Amino acid sequence: MLLAYRCALASERVTATAIEANEFPQLSQEMGVWAVPRIVVDGEPRRDGAVPEAEFLRRILALPA
Amino acid sequence: MALLRAEEETKVRGWFAELERPVELLVAVGPEETPLAGAQDIDFGAEMERVCEGLAELGENVAYRVEQEPDGFPRFPAVSIRPEGRDVGVRYDGLPWGYELSSLIGAILEAGRDTPSLRAESLAALETLDRDLTLDVFVTPT
Numbered sequence: 001m002l003l004a005y006r007c008a009l010a011s012e013r014v015t016a017t018a019i020e021a022n023e024f025p026q027l028s029q030e031m032g033v034w035a036v037p038r039i040v041v042d043g044e045p046r047r048d049g050a051v052p053e054a055e056f057l058r059r060i061l062a063l064p065a
Numbered sequence: 066m067a068l069l070r071a072e073e074e075t076k077v078r079g080w081f082a083e084l085e086r087p088v089e090l091l092v093a094v095g096p097e098e099t100p101l102a103g104a105q106d107i108d109f110g111a112e113m114e115r116v117c118e119g120l121a122e123l124g125e126n127v128a129y130r131v132e133q134e135p136d137g138f139p140r141f142p143a144v145s146i147r148p149e150g151r152d153v154g155v156r157y158d159g160l161p162w163g164y165e166l167s168s169l170i171g172a173i174l175e176a177g178r179d180t181p182s183l184r185a186e187s188l189a190a191l192e193t194l195d196r197d198l199t200l201d202v203f204v205t206p207t
Binding site: 001002004005006007008009010011012013014015016017018019020021022023024027028031033036037038039040041042043053054057060061 | 168178193196
């Protein structure tokens with residue numbers, strides 16, 4: 001979660017929201033949340049799990065590995 | 066019940082004392098609480114206020130205020146983490162309890178920095194963004 005926050009604080013283009021999955025079960029279901037953290041970029045799920053900074057940036061910016 | 070254990074509180078006080086700029090926590094409470102299995106009669110809005118009040122007590126540069134159903138908040142309760150009171154799109158929706166309290170504390174620490182803590186390569190990658198990017202990260206307290 002912290003990486004998402006760091007990106008939002010570093011770029012005016014980025015916003016980051018943590019969503020407590022248990023408290024919003026309908027939204028979690030809509031986003032197919034089975035494991036956390038689940039990263040959703042512009043409404044599209046982008047795989048689950050905590051990852052290092054470089055990989056996180058690749059995922060959110062859809063950069064090639 | 067205390068928000069943090071004594072040794073944790075001491076650490077957080079130390080971190081908050083080193084903030085380079087003030088951080089405001091805008092607590093948004095809504096008209097009704099989301100029912101949560103097993104949560105019984107917990108008032109999530111009141112609990113969110115308690116959490117943010119407790120954090121604000123740990124550092125002069127951390128403040129909080131509460132608004133009822135402010136614009137721009139789709140879910141309640143929520144907290145917007147605002148460097149120098151500015152809305153920069155950093156929010157936690159739901160109650161950050163358990164392990165997730167560290168996410169909120171981490172957000173405050175980052176918001177309280179004059180310069181981002183990301184690596185130079187990451188900052189350069191973000192510089193290439195030519196559109197807005199919305200990140201939602203689903204988390205749980207454990």
